[in-house]
Amino acid sequence: MRKIIPYGKQHITETDIDAVIEVLKGDFLTQGPKIEEFEKAFNNYIGSSYSIAVTNGTAALHLCAMALYVQPGDKVIVPPLSFSATANCIRYCGGDVVFSDIDPETLLLDIKLVRNLLSSSPEGTFKGIIPVDFGGRPIQMDEFRELADEFGLWIIEDACHAPGAFYRDRTGKRQNSGNGAFADLAIFSFHPVKHIACGEGGMITTNNRELYERILKLRTHGITRDPSLFKNSILEAGGDASDSNYPGWYMEMQELGYNYRLTDFQAALGKSQLERANEGILRRLEIASKYNEAFINNKNIEIIFNKAQSEFRNAHHLYIIQLKNRLGLYNFLRENDIFAQIHYFPIHLMPYYKNLGYKLGDMPFAEEYYSKCISLPIYPSLTEEEQLYVIDKINSFVND
Numbered sequence: 001m002r003k004i005i006p007y008g009k010q011h012i013t014e015t016d017i018d019a020v021i022e023v024l025k026g027d028f029l030t031q032g033p034k035i036e037e038f039e040k041a042f043n044n045y046i047g048s049s050y051s052i053a054v055t056n057g058t059a060a061l062h063l064c065a066m067a068l069y070v071q072p073g074d075k076v077i078v079p080p081l082s083f084s085a086t087a088n089c090i091r092y093c094g095g096d097v098v099f100s101d102i103d104p105e106t107l108l109l110d111i112k113l114v115r116n117l118l119s120s121s122p123e124g125t126f127k128g129i130i131p132v133d134f135g136g137r138p139i140q141m142d143e144f145r146e147l148a149d150e151f152g153l154w155i156i157e158d159a160c161h162a163p164g165a166f167y168r169d170r171t172g173k174r175q176n177s178g179n180g181a182f183a184d185l186a187i188f189s190f191h192p193v194k195h196i197a198c199g200e201g202g203m204i205t206t207n208n209r210e211l212y213e214r215i216l217k218l219r220t221h222g223i224t225r226d227p228s229l230f231k232n233s234i235l236e237a238g239g240d241a242s243d244s245n246y247p248g249w250y251m252e253m254q255e256l257g258y259n260y261r262l263t264d265f266q267a268a269l270g271k272s273q274l275e276r277a278n279e280g281i282l283r284r285l286e287i288a289s290k291y292n293e294a295f296i297n298n299k300n301i302e303i304i305f306n307k308a309q310s311e312f313r314n315a316h317h318l319y320i321i322q323l324k325n326r327l328g329l330y331n332f333l334r335e336n337d338i339f340a341q342i343h344y345f346p347i348h349l350m351p352y353y354k355n356l357g358y359k360l361g362d363m364p365f366a367e368e369y370y371s372k373c374i375s376l377p378i379y380p381s382l383t384e385e386e387q388l389y390v391i392d393k394i395n396s397f398v399n400d
């Protein structure tokens with residue numbers, strides 16, 4: 001049987017394996033020195049001031065929502081075109097998700113629609129926005145910052161698809177997606193189909209020291225060991241009134257947190273992968289431009305989303321085409337061992353969100369896009385031969 005070609009896949013080298021083995025032979029399994037090394041390296045790569053490694057991207061989103069004090073009843077704006085976790089983090093905190101449609105040209109949250117929604121709602125209706133760098137295409141975050149400031153909102157950037165993406169802000173300055181220049185917090189995932197694989201893993205980035213410290217605490221049960229932050233008196237802490245210090249064992253759980261720590265061997269894998277992240281992006285861009293060349297003049301295939309753009313860099317977590325007979329192509333590719341995928345079934349049409357009041361027709365652009373989209377294989381270890389095979393099969397189906 002022919003090897004299955006998935007839409008995305010991790011790439012593990014001997015160097016990665018050695019990095020993990022080194023940790024397994026050492027003293028730390030759960031959070032140890034590799035966590036901070038990974039976080040520092042991630043800051044360097046993305047250009048953020050602070051990074052916090054966590055269990056997975058979903059935990060990262062949850063911690064962000066908690067750090068921003070999302071409360072029951074708080075309304076937060078989310079695009080319908082993303083993985084469900086983008087919306088779910090608000091529900092974990094009891095908040096309400098309000099979907100706002102995508103721009104069909106960019107497939108990103110449409111800032112004009114968000115502005116209309118904000119302007120037509122009573123002041124103070126919304127608390128925040130979660131834009132998504134969908135597929136790897138960077139959101140123009142400076143524009144969202146201006147809008148958010150106008151209406152007093154926070155921003156969590158879901159940058160899971162976009163480590164290594166960049167755009168130019170209004171002043172022409174290059175800004176990396178998730179770098180903390182405009183969003184309050186940004187999050188990444190290290191699930192094997194994403195750019196950097198830890199097995200499971202996630203990262204939060206920010207330039208805000210206060211949020212950083214709060215999230216560090218929430219990552220470990222809401223516990224602090226820093227005497228300068230203690231809230232109990234020394235007497236309550238088991239000291240005597242003449243003590244100037246808290247006993248050595250002492251720590252405080254100051255609020256309700258979670259165990260969202262990443263293990264040290266996962267951090268070692270992530271750090272090792274990060275060293276090749278740039279190579280990976282360049283390979284993804286190569287694959288994308290080869291697909292572009294192959295399909296650009298094909299009237300049956302829409303590839304607007306993927307056209308090369310000079311003013312930004314798409315990190316190409318996904319390579320998406322849109323076509324009428326999407327189901328036919330999907331099945332045909334499967335028969336030929338090409339496991340293309342659909343990203344995504346719109347979140348607002350998931351039964352859970354439908355039960356909260358959403359229905360078909362509410363987000364026409366996301367729904368129209370969903371009816372035609374299919375994500376083709378794109379990952380650094382995809383060989384040229386495999387890509388040519390994929391292109392060949394698509395052409396034979398589409399031109400039939």
Ligand SMILES: *Cc1c(COP(=O)(O)O)cnc(C)c1O
Nearest residue numbers: 056057058083085160189190191
């Ligand atoms: C993968 C992904 C997540 C969730 O990350 P996990 O690490 O799988 O929990 C959230 N948002 C988007 C856009 C994603 O692609």
